[in-house]
Amino acid sequence: MKSQKFKVRFNYMEVCLKPLSTTGKFSKVVQRKCFLPKDHSGKCSEFHFLSHLHTVKSSVSNKIRRDSTHTTGAAWKSSDAGPNRIFRWAMLLSDEELLEYGLDMSALKPGVQLKLREKAADYDSCIEVAIKLTYLTYNMAGAPTPPDEIKNYLEAHHGSFDLGSTKCEICQEPLNFALFNEAKVGRAAIETCHLNPRIHNAQNVGFGHRECNIAQGNKTLEEFYAWIDGILKRASL
């Protein structure tokens, strides 16, 4: 099974980690940090590795930032759909702490609460995910070429670039950068997907076709493969 593909290539290069001054609702919950290489010149920056992608295709860099740091969840608020997308690390707080931030978990249906809690991830894991997704993006066929500084940074984390090597983690077909442009009824054709939907870290996250991600649902990739294997066996009886 291809889950071995999610092997840990995360080499933890030494990064600056100086605290950044941030504002906003959950700024007291985590101390956001600089992820430039240690002893870098110039200003500290959290998402410097997205800076080039942001200039050539901001929709993709915004997607990577959003998916890596925020819960999925509806674009509208309701007890059915849950709140708007919020920081994944906020989901590590207790119900009582969240109430202080104006989010009343008890007002949400139990199933929605559970789904939100499953999206919890610490800050460092979220940044690692963003770095991984940026690496995977640049290794899609048709992707733009980053400046050497960013290429070197990403390679230090995930190994040498291999253009065209990024595949849908679910169906194992190559993903083309142009797919980011395709949308059906407002949804992107490429989604961030999880080997295990309840774990959000670099080893467990990649890109997949929207239709593949939907088919996988809340199963792990292993469970999904076993499930469709059973379907095919029964269907061909």
Add this chain to the structure above:
Amino acid sequence: MKSQKFKVRFNYMEVCLKPLSTTGKFSKVVQRKCFLPKDHSGKCSEFHFLSHLHTVKSSVSNKIRRDSTHTTGAAWKSSDAGPNRIFRWAMLLSDEELLEYGLDMSALKPGVQLKLREKAADYDSCIEVAIKLTYLTYNMAGAPTPPDEIKNYLEAHHGSFDLGSTKCEICQEPLNFALFNEAKVGRAAIETCHLNPRIHNAQNVGFGHRECNIAQGNKTLEEFYAWIDGILKRASL
């Protein structure tokens, strides 16, 4: 492949077909009819075959009526989601005719228009679907037992009852009547599904698990099986 399971068992018993007087938005579009056996006694009725199910489990009989005669579509109106569920036969009308009924197709996104048009079905096909779904429901393990009159009617259309024979059309696992009660975040665990999502008639419609129906998406069942077969082959390389 199991699509052979959708074989035509529809024997077209002779039915009354006397016109029913109906009101409502699209009542001029189709003449609704009596589907009791020809020369029946008592009042004419369109959905008499659902009358018993309605007394023991109205949520299921309502679902069968709704799914057989109405488009799916969102529970809210928008150019993204489309209009509320409307009669499938209304989708046989032209854009101009629909405008007279207050539905401005041109205000909907092209993708939404297309999706709605794909749900079109004539009135007779919709009733045939309702009869088939009622038959399948009574043949689920754990289903209530209908009165002989209804059993005989359904058997005349689809053959002898075989309790426990109703399977998910997609994964081929038996469906238990109790699954109608299970819901995740407000959605039933059993959905009406289509061998080909663009054809709504008795031969092409059955029940399936919600997760299976979601995984199938807008593929035909044959396409879905071929797709997951390809996934498994690539994943086990």
